[in-house]
Amino acid sequence: MEGPESCNTYNMLKLSQGLFRLRPEAKYMDFYEKALYNHVLSTQHPQHGGYVYFTPARPRHYRVYSAPNEAMWCCVGSGMENHGKYGEQIYTHGKDSLFLNLFIASELNWKQKGIRLKQETLFPDEATTKLSVTGGAGRFTLMVRYPSWVKEGALKILVNGKQVPYQQKPSSYIAINRSWKKGDVIQVELPMRTIIEPMLHVPEYVAIMHGPILLSARTDTKISED
Ligand SMILES: [Zn+2]
Structure with missing residues (x-):
């Protein structure tokens, strides 16, 4: 339920690029686009600049950020590369x-x-x-x-x-x-539709997608009782 680390998705983008180089099929870029907009783009804190560790699949879950200039784990090293790579696969x-x-x-x-x-x-x-x-x-x-x-x-x-x-x-x-x-x-x-998509390995939840974009809502930070 914890969902992928940022560095997992970083590596999946690399893998998709490699597979696309061997066989330029659209399915690899469909994945690349989805991963780029819905995960990578959100992996740096807009104010303090820390990098995200896990991005949970569970709704209203929390995320952990790296402490700027102190942390140096997997999602920090790959995390700072991520945002310099947006031009790579256009x-x-x-x-x-x-x-x-x-x-x-x-x-x-x-x-x-x-x-x-x-x-x-x-x-x-x-x-x-x-x-x-x-x-x-x-x-x-x-x-x-x-x-x-x-x-x-x-x-x-x-x-x-x-x-x-x-x-x-x-x-x-x-x-x-x-x-x-x-x-x-x-x-x-490129007309977008809003659809419900099942989530791999997480049958309790669904994703609401608009085109390639996962829709979300801002909620409060209280832990729900039910
Ligand atoms: Zn990591």
């Missing part, structure tokens, strides 16, 4: 393909191809992202992640305002092969 590339894995505002300088891209989004506060080619030109396949949490057929991709047809199902990549040039705009609509 894009990956093959020889002639570019994978859009994560919906995070960013800029990419793909040196081998001489291509520059900019991603603008407030995701997950908005269920959409916009990718623009801001420099260079060339042919490559843009692989857009179709997340598992978007309903079948609900994902929309527009290239320069024109909808891209596709056959793929959720948890896959949609390949768009064309000659790209500065000024091209790719708009991706």
